[in-house]
Amino acid sequence: MDRPTIIEEARRARGLTQAELARRAGTSQSTLSAYERGLKSPSLRVTERLMLAADYDLGMITRVRFDAVMETRTSGFYVPDRLWRVEVPMCFAIVRFPDYAHGGKAEAWNLLRRAERRGLYQNVLSRGRSDQIFRWVDGALLVDLWDELDLRARIRRAWDPVVDAASRGELDFY
Numbered sequence: 001m002d003r004p005t006i007i008e009e010a011r012r013a014r015g016l017t018q019a020e021l022a023r024r025a026g027t028s029q030s031t032l033s034a035y036e037r038g039l040k041s042p043s044l045r046v047t048e049r050l051m052l053a054a055d056y057d058l059g060m061i062t063r064v065r066f067d068a069v070m071e072t073r074t075s076g077f078y079v080p081d082r083l084w085r086v087e088v089p090m091c092f093a094i095v096r097f098p099d100y101a102h103g104g105k106a107e108a109w110n111l112l113r114r115a116e117r118r119g120l121y122q123n124v125l126s127r128g129r130s131d132q133i134f135r136w137v138d139g140a141l142l143v144d145l146w147d148e149l150d151l152r153a154r155i156r157r158a159w160d161p162v163v164d165a166a167s168r169g170e171l172d173f174y
Helices: 006-013 018-025 029-036 044-053 114-127 130-136 139-148 153-167
Strands: 066-070 076-080 094-099 105-110
Touching: 006 029, 006 044, 018 029, 018 044, 029 044, 066 130, 076 114, 076 130, 076 153, 094 114, 094 130, 105 114, 114 130, 114 139, 114 153, 139 153
Parallel strands: none
Antiparallel strands: 066 076, 094 105
16 A cells, blocks of 8 residues: 555544645645545645645755664664754653653653653663664753763763753754
């Protein structure tokens, strides 16, 4: 099965039928269906119109690249080239991830609570995959917590330049 188009994702996220989104955007349901099924390709202008009708905006997002830093042959950590923003409510979600400081048992971390956010950030920066870091670590919230995080020296040294640059406004957050 193919991945849904951005148009279909936006429509479903808003709980709209194809007919309702088509009406809002000034197009036909059959045309919208063809866009969603990949039978027709809308222009960028038409895509913007459809997204706006679903109460979404198309925007430019800076790409974040992660480098793997290997500490041993089998383990390491990831460091990004810049920081990013995690959308609300995801940056304040409840996340299940192991607590490696206390035996690696899976914990539910409530990111709305500062102490739990600090605990998750420590664990995910130390042992998380790049996709987990990207999904849960908000750049501005990380900068705010940075001095409180208990990280191995090698991880802190690797992340320091990115955090410092972001806190000075030298790297654009998206």
